[in-house]
Amino acid sequence: MIIYNTLTKEKETFSPLEKGKVKMYCCGPTVYDYVHIGNLRTFIFYDIIKRIFEHFGYEVKQVINITDVDDKIIKNSMETKTGIYRYTKMFSEFFFEDIGKVKIEPATIYPRATDNIDKMVEIIEALIQKGFAYKAEDGVYYSIEKFKDYGKLSGVKVGQGLSRIKSDEYDKLSISDFALWKFWDEKDGDVFWDASIGKGRPGWHIECSAMSNRFLGDTLDIHCGGVDLIFPHHENEIAQSEAYTGKKFVNYWVHSEHLLVDGRKMSKSLHNFYTLRDLEDMGFDPLSFRLMCLDSNYRDKLDFTMDNLKRYEKTLNDINISFKLLEKLNESDSVEINEEVDTIYSKFDEALADDFDTHSALAQFFKLLDLANIKIKDGRIGKSEKKKIIDTIMKMDKVLGVIDKGDINKDVIELADKRKELRKESKWAEADAIRKEILNNGYNVVDIGDSDYIIVKKRNHV
Ligand SMILES: [Zn+2]
Structure with missing residues (x-):
């Protein structure tokens, strides 16, 4: 198999760490809203590449994390006066419903960030000890100038006079030390962990380094995500993971492109935003x-x-x-x-x-x-x-995954048989009434000549 590797910018022949097996980590949803179709394109892509590896006989271990604590989640759950656990539980249920509808097969594991705080703390402690991280007044930060390979995935250049950034997301122009652990402040309400490194909560980037390491080990075959995650998220994952283990983190980085709507970036303000x-x-x-x-x-x-x-x-x-x-x-x-x-x-x-x-x-x-x-x-x-x-x-x-499977409702088959008999007797009006009933049940009948039929799922835009 040939794979385009974002790290080398080249198409490479795939060679797994272990013969016949693929260890794959895919950045999963932050469960603070419904899945929009841009996210969904990425999740369908994760499913397809997993299915393709399986098609070629590989045994795939696919880990897709659920980010259930971050800046946006805390803000939204506070605004809606819903506890963070109830809030993320609700949106992760919606996530699983939605991916099921587009026939995404379940990943091997869906670890939740809040179940893996211990691993994050362990990595942060190690990074402090090794000199890659330091404590500041509002959190523990990663010092990117200590990691000589910083920028190897995205091509960003580490300059002089670095600033620090606590927010999980930042733009391509601000190359900054980023928060591994954010000390508690009032905005966080009751969301915090009492850890050896201080009372607080993890940054977003450390979540993926911790969960990939715990479930897949020090080095992975494949790491995937949307192109918008290359910088800073994936660059930061590399910095964290490689400084922690001293080993190469990922052999093949695979990124899916953006989805546009009517040629433009999808956004709520442009009114071209769809879930x-x-x-x-x-x-x-x-x-x-x-x-x-x-x-x-x-x-x-x-x-x-x-x-x-x-x-x-x-x-x-x-x-x-x-x-x-x-x-x-x-x-x-x-x-x-x-x-x-x-x-x-x-x-x-x-x-x-x-x-x-x-x-x-x-x-x-x-x-x-x-x-x-x-x-x-x-x-x-x-x-x-x-x-x-x-x-x-x-x-x-x-x-x-585009052929309809699963049994058709027994009642629908009975209706279709009844309709077939009515047609034989030239009782067209009655036969038509039954067709409508079948449509109301979500199916459509297609006749084969006068004597037979097939039943397909009803689709509205055909
Ligand atoms: Zn990630």
Whole structure:
């Protein structure tokens, strides 16, 4: 497999620390709000690369942290007069609901920052002892000029006269010593830990160094995140982790690009800000958004527009109709197998192995569906060929995750059967009434001639 490494700025051949295994850390959500579609693109990307490694036979240990204490969380939970634990519990539940809707498979572990404070304190103590960190009046800070490799990921240059910054986020122009531990002040209310290094709470950056070390060890194969995390967050993670262990922290840094909306940065003030829940309220199938993400490579900016999303919803619907029709297609005894299927599948693999090129992989998936559509038009297919195409589609979908699975509600099937009988008796009005009932249940019936049908998920924008 070839991976573009942000650290070296080159495409490299992937070589794991341990044969057949991948240790992967992905920066997870800060649970202070609903997931917006920019975050969601990143989380879908984490899922895809995990699935691709698994597709190539790797055993993946994927750690995605939940940041459940930081500046924004404390501020919001205070403003809404909700205790921090109740507040973050609520938004982490929403997070899991949302990622489930776009078929993100669970990570191996989702550690919470507040469950790992002891590890953070342990690292900070070690950093003080080794001379990389110092106590100031309002917290413990990392002294970035002590770490000679500071800037190796992002290219920032450490200059003279460094300032200190307590806030977790800062811009590319201010290269500063950053807070590892923030001493308690009134703004923090009842959020603090009594630690050996003082009463306070951790900075954001130390959370990831602590959780990656605890769950994956000193060196990781892959660390991923959105490009906006390269500086300062990932630069700071490297400084903390490498100063702590004396070893290389990450072999491959993988970053996904921004999502734009109508060509602009998504922001609440521009009124182009969407959460997944907003899209659902507009009647979209969340998987249409997944398909949109797959069609754009992770290192390209993805320009989200409503028209595009509608187009993907239609494509998603077509994919599922074709697949169902293929399953129902009459078989002949022919044992002939179209060799094109193998070629398509190997090109699909080649694309995925080339820096997770899901756009080209998806093109092969569509090629295979085109092949199926020709057979559907013919009205018949050889038995072996049908099996081969279906098996190949299913193997591809283990990576893509766009084919509807799961049983259809028994009542819906009964309704569809009843409708079929009514149609046979030319009772069109009654048959139509039943179609509406099926739609109300979230499904749609597509007729095959006069005598058969398939049931697909109802989609509004097709
Ligand atoms: Zn992180």
